Amino acid sequence: MNYTVNSFDFLIVGGGVIGLSIARELHKRGGRNIGVLERGHVGKEASWAAAGMLSPDIxxxxxxxxxxFCRRSLEMYPALAEELKGETGIEIELDRSGTFCLSFDDDDSLREIYARQIEDGVRVDLVSSSDISKAEPSISQSVCEGLFYQSNWQVENRKLLQALRTYCELNGIRIFESMPIESLMIESGKVSGVETADSRIGAENVVIATGAWTSLIKIAGSTFPVDIKPVRGQMIAFKPEMRLIRSVVHSSQGYLVPKRDGRILVGATSEDVGFDKVVTTEAVERLYSTAVKMVPALDGAEIVDSWSGLRPCTEDKLPVIGEFPGYKNLTVATGHYRNGILLAPLTAVVIADNLIDNVSFRYAFAPSRFLGETTAASV
Incomplete structure (x- = not known):
């Protein structure tokens, strides 16, 4: 075992959108001597594979x-986009064209959703097939009706990751790639650092933001007590010669996300296959069929890219965010499943609130819910 000379005030394990957002927020709040450890390449796992949708109401x-919590995080995006542009010069392409949720059959489920959401104060419009055709002429004429969410947006997640990494590099936050950790080191009830295959890295505070790989980490040789399961999501992309849609389009079978560079992303599968990231012919064909059903003009279009990512999923499909009971100075921010991009801004703020300002964080999705400890729930 080689002992490194590195020791950090804040060590973030995991370099996806959650980990990088936390590193930036800690630095902006006065934290220094910050390190980010990534098992592979920073920002190239689930965060990179995402579509960038910001759709809390769906x-x-x-x-x-x-x-x-999702709504509060969404509301932070306009300021975040402006700040990152000023800090790094990178435009993260926040698109506020809105989101359609469409029905292609005659059931009443959308009307029931609409009634519940109106009662709950959600800003949503019930739109007819003719209104949909006026707004998005390329949508299939078989559409029956839909819901339109003006305040559900999207962002270019890969540029968001680029901006977050650039912020870290410009501000002295150290990034270590190809460095999977094996275990947390415990001394006198406190996490003293992390162990990799050939080194130990000391830390005053450790944040676990390792996504689908969280359950592989050991604490002093024992299994991590919160189970995070990888769920594979496969996607494809078209790049038609002309812009066919301007808003995000959802249906019960999938979604289409138009990007500023002309691509239309199509997603996504949800598969319990362990850590297998293979893109399958069956999934590509199904996604192609879904896209053509919603936008017939895509029939015959070339698939320019296909990929998959591993979403971190907990038993109740809610994230695990907050102080980890029983271990001083250990904080967890993982299990964001389908909402990592959406939840990154607020997750970073509440983690920094705790680590910088000592504000207690005890939401219903805190780690203690898996450890038999009752939590108070309020936002």
Whole structure:
């Protein structure tokens, strides 16, 4: 075992959108001597594979604490986009064209959703097939009706990751790549650092933001007590000669996300296959069929890219964010499943609130819910 000379005030394990956002927020709040450890390449796992949708009113149960948390994080994006442009010169392409959720059959489910959301105060419009055709002429004429969310947006997640990494590099935050950790070191009830295959790195505070790989980490040789399962999501992309849609389009079978560079992303599968990231012919064909059903003009278009990512999923499909009971100076920010891009800004703020300002963080999705400790839930 080689002992490194590195020791950090704040050591963040995991270099995806969550880990990088936390590193930036800690630095902006006065934290220094910050390190980020990434098992592979920074920002090239689930965060890179995402579509960049910011859709709390589609992804989260209405009226829940989680929905409120998602909404608060979404509302931070305009300021975040402006700040990152000023800090790094990188435009993260926040697109506020809105999001359609469409029905291609005659059931009443969308109307039921609309009624519940109106009652809950969600800004949503029930739109007819003719209104949809006026707004998005390329949408299939078989569409029956839809919901339109003006305040559900999207961002170019790969440029967001580029901006976050650039911020770290410009501000002396050290990034270590190809460095998977094996275990957390514990001394006198406190995390003293992390062990890799050939080194130990000391830390005053450790943040676990390792996504789908969280459960592989050991604490003093024992299994990590929170189970995070990888869920594979496969996607494809077209790049048609002309812009066919301007808003994000959801249906029960999938979604289309138009990007500023002309690509249309199509997603996504949800597969329990362990850490297998293979892109399958079956999935590509199904995604192609979904895209053509929603936008017939894509029939015959070339698929210019296909990829997959591993979403970190907990048993209840909610994230794990907050202080880790039983271990001083250990904080967790993982399990964001389908909402890592959406939740990155607020996750970073509440982690920094705790580590910099000593503000207690005890939401219903804190780590203690898996460890038999009752938490108070309020946002």
């Amino acid at each position: 992804e989260a149960d209405l009226g829940s604490e989680f929905h409120r």
